Amino acid sequence: MADANISIQVINETETDLQRTLEVNRPVKIAIISVLGVMITLSNIAVVMVITSAVSGWSRNSRYFLLSLTGADSAFGLLIMPLNLCVSFMKEYNEGPDPFCHVVAFFNATIYSTCMYTLATISLERYVAVFYPLKYSTLLTRKRALLLISFAWIFPPVLLVPISVPAGIIEVSFSRASLVCNPMYSSNVSYSLALTCLIFFPCSAIMTFCNLRLWIAAKRQRLKLRKHSWGGGYRPKVALRVLVPVMTVYFACWTPCMVIMLYNAISGSGVPEWIEFIAVWLPTSNGFLNCIFYFWINHSFRKKFHVLLQRLCLGLCPGADTDSGCVNSAESSMAPGWNSNYSLHERFSSVSSNCTLLTLMTTETNIREPEPA
Known part of the structure; x- marks a missing residue:
C-alpha cells in the first residue's frame, strides 16, 4: 500500500513538473506562432497584389x-493561428475538450488538406503544360x-466533417504542447488511416511523379544544350x-x-513537447515558403512587385518622385523596349515552370511525331 502511494505521488509530481514546463514554454511558443502568422499574412498579401495584375x-x-494556393496559405495566418491562440487563452478557464x-x-x-490538394493540382497543371503543350x-x-x-476546396470539408461533431466518431482535445486543437487519432484508427490514404499519400504521389518527370x-534538355553549346542551358537550369x-x-x-499522426493513431502515445510543436506547425510555415519558391524566385514577379511598391510609395508621398527618382525607375522598368526583352527572358522562368520546358518539349514532340502523308 505504501509503495502504491509513493508511485502515485511520483506520477503526480511528474505531471506537475510537466505542466509547469508547458506553462513556462507557452509564451515562447505563442511568440513563434505570432511571428510566423505575420510573415505568412504579409507575404501572401504581396503575392495577391502581384497576381491580380498582369505578370509576363x-x-x-x-x-x-x-x-487558390495563396488563399489556402493565407488561411494559415488569418484563420488557423488566431483560432488556436484563442483556444489556448480560453483553456486557462475551461479545461478539457469542448465543441469549439x-x-x-x-x-x-x-x-x-486544401493546401496539399492545391499543391498537387499545381504540379498536375505544370505537368500537362510541359509534356502536352499542343x-x-x-x-x-x-x-x-x-x-x-473546386475539388481541392470542397472535398476536404466533406471528408473531415466528422471532426467537427463533438460526439462524433473521433475525439478532439487541446494540446498544451503544440497549442493546437488536435484530433485524438488513436480514438478511431480506421478513420485516421483513411485520412492519410485519401489526402497525404495521393497528393504526395502526384507531386512526386509530376515533379520528378x-x-x-x-x-535531359540541359545535357543536350550543353552538348551542343546552345545558350548554356539557361531554361533547364531554371526548372532544376x-x-x-x-x-x-x-x-x-x-x-x-x-508521421506523428500515424504514430499517435497506431500506438496511442504522444511525442516529446517540442517535437510535437515543431511537427504540428511546420506545415503552416510551408505557407510562407511557398511564397518564396513559387513566387519570389521568379524574376518577373519580383520586378512587378517592385513596380507596384513604387507606385504605392508615390501614392503616399507624391513629392518624393523628384528626389528619389522613383517615377523614372518605374517608367524605365515598364518601357516598351525593356518590356519586350524582359518578357521574352522571363518566359523561361515562369513560376509554374510552364515556359521553362515548353518550347524545348514542343520541339521534341514535333520531332517524335511523324508527319502526315
Whole structure:
C-alpha cells in the first residue's frame, strides 16, 4: 500500500513538473506562432497584389491555381493561428475538450488538406503544360481548371466533417504542447488511416511523379544544350533550381506531421513537447515558403512587385518622385523596349515552370511525331 502511494505521488509530481514546463514554454511558443502568422499574412498579401495584375509568362490557368494556393496559405495566418491562440487563452478557464475545439480542429484539418490538394493540382497543371503543350488548351480547359480548384476546396470539408461533431466518431482535445486543437487519432484508427490514404499519400504521389518527370526532362534538355553549346542551358537550369526546393520543402514540412499522426493513431502515445510543436506547425510555415519558391524566385514577379511598391510609395508621398527618382525607375522598368526583352527572358522562368520546358518539349514532340502523308 505504501509503495502504491509513493508511485502515485511520483506520477503526480511528474505531471506537475510537466505542466509547469508547458506553462513556462507557452509564451515562447505563442511568440513563434505570432511571428510566423505575420510573415505568412504579409507575404501572401504581396503575392495577391502581384497576381491580380498582369505578370509576363503566367497563363490564365496558372494564375487561377496560384490564387487558390495563396488563399489556402493565407488561411494559415488569418484563420488557423488566431483560432488556436484563442483556444489556448480560453483553456486557462475551461479545461478539457469542448465543441469549439472540435470546430477549430475541423478548420485546421480542412486548411491543411486544401493546401496539399492545391499543391498537387499545381504540379498536375505544370505537368500537362510541359509534356502536352499542343493539347494543353483541350486537356485543361478553364472549366476543368476551376473544377480541380473546386475539388481541392470542397472535398476536404466533406471528408473531415466528422471532426467537427463533438460526439462524433473521433475525439478532439487541446494540446498544451503544440497549442493546437488536435484530433485524438488513436480514438478511431480506421478513420485516421483513411485520412492519410485519401489526402497525404495521393497528393504526395502526384507531386512526386509530376515533379520528378519534369526534373528528368529538364536535366535531359540541359545535357543536350550543353552538348551542343546552345545558350548554356539557361531554361533547364531554371526548372532544376525550382523543382528540387519545392519538393524538398514539401516533404520536410508535411512528413513529420503525418508521421506523428500515424504514430499517435497506431500506438496511442504522444511525442516529446517540442517535437510535437515543431511537427504540428511546420506545415503552416510551408505557407510562407511557398511564397518564396513559387513566387519570389521568379524574376518577373519580383520586378512587378517592385513596380507596384513604387507606385504605392508615390501614392503616399507624391513629392518624393523628384528626389528619389522613383517615377523614372518605374517608367524605365515598364518601357516598351525593356518590356519586350524582359518578357521574352522571363518566359523561361515562369513560376509554374510552364515556359521553362515548353518550347524545348514542343520541339521534341514535333520531332517524335511523324508527319502526315
